[in-house]
Amino acid sequence: MRIIFVCTGNTCRSPMAESIAKRLLPTHQIESRGLMASEGASPSAHTEEVLKIHDYPEPSLAKQFQKEDMKADLILTMTSEHKRWIDHYFGQQSHVYTLKDYLDSASDIPDPFGSSYEMYLQLFQHLETDIFKLKDRID
Numbered sequence: 001m002r003i004i005f006v007c008t009g010n011t012c013r014s015p016m017a018e019s020i021a022k023r024l025l026p027t028h029q030i031e032s033r034g035l036m037a038s039e040g041a042s043p044s045a046h047t048e049e050v051l052k053i054h055d056y057p058e059p060s061l062a063k064q065f066q067k068e069d070m071k072a073d074l075i076l077t078m079t080s081e082h083k084r085w086i087d088h089y090f091g092q093q094s095h096v097y098t099l100k101d102y103l104d105s106a107s108d109i110p111d112p113f114g115s116s117y118e119m120y121l122q123l124f125q126h127l128e129t130d131i132f133k134l135k136d137r138i139d
Contacts, residue, residue: 001138002029004069005099006086007078010034012113014078015043015059016124017099019051020131025139031072033065035085044113046120054124074138079108103133 003021007014014032021030041062042048048058069075070090076099077083083098100107109126112119 001074002072003074003076004072005032005076006035006065006082008034008036008111009113010037010062011041011044012047012111013109013123016047016051017127017131019056019059020128022057024131024135032060033063033069035065035082037062037064039064046117049117050120050124076102099130103130
């Protein structure tokens with residue numbers, strides 16, 4: 001299964017989710033994208049630090065979400081606004097969800113950009129928990 005995680009800049013939330021999912025879902029093709037990504041940008045320093053401390057693989061460089069990404073089997077956005085953006089520009093699709101909606105929860109995943117290391121650590125803990133739930137659902 002090809003799964004794409006989507007956030008705004010593809011430097012904090014979605015690359016962190018990508019890295020966690022690559023370890024926990026090794027039989028799936030895992031990627032991440034941003035709706036306003038600066039192509040080739042590195043993940044944020046705190047993202048890289050949190051992942052390294054927890055021995056997760058380094059995520060990919062930032063990539064812009066494109067029409068061809070709609071071919072993925074499952075697209076999981078970090079917020080309902082990201083999902084609305086994809087629905088607006090690419091049409092509503094049955095394989096596009098917020099991560100929390102897909103896991104039967106109603107909240108968005110807040111953007112830690114510019115925040116403290118502790119906020120990134122909290123993000124990591126939430127995403128790791130969510131991706132364990134995702135693993136239970138799809139495997």
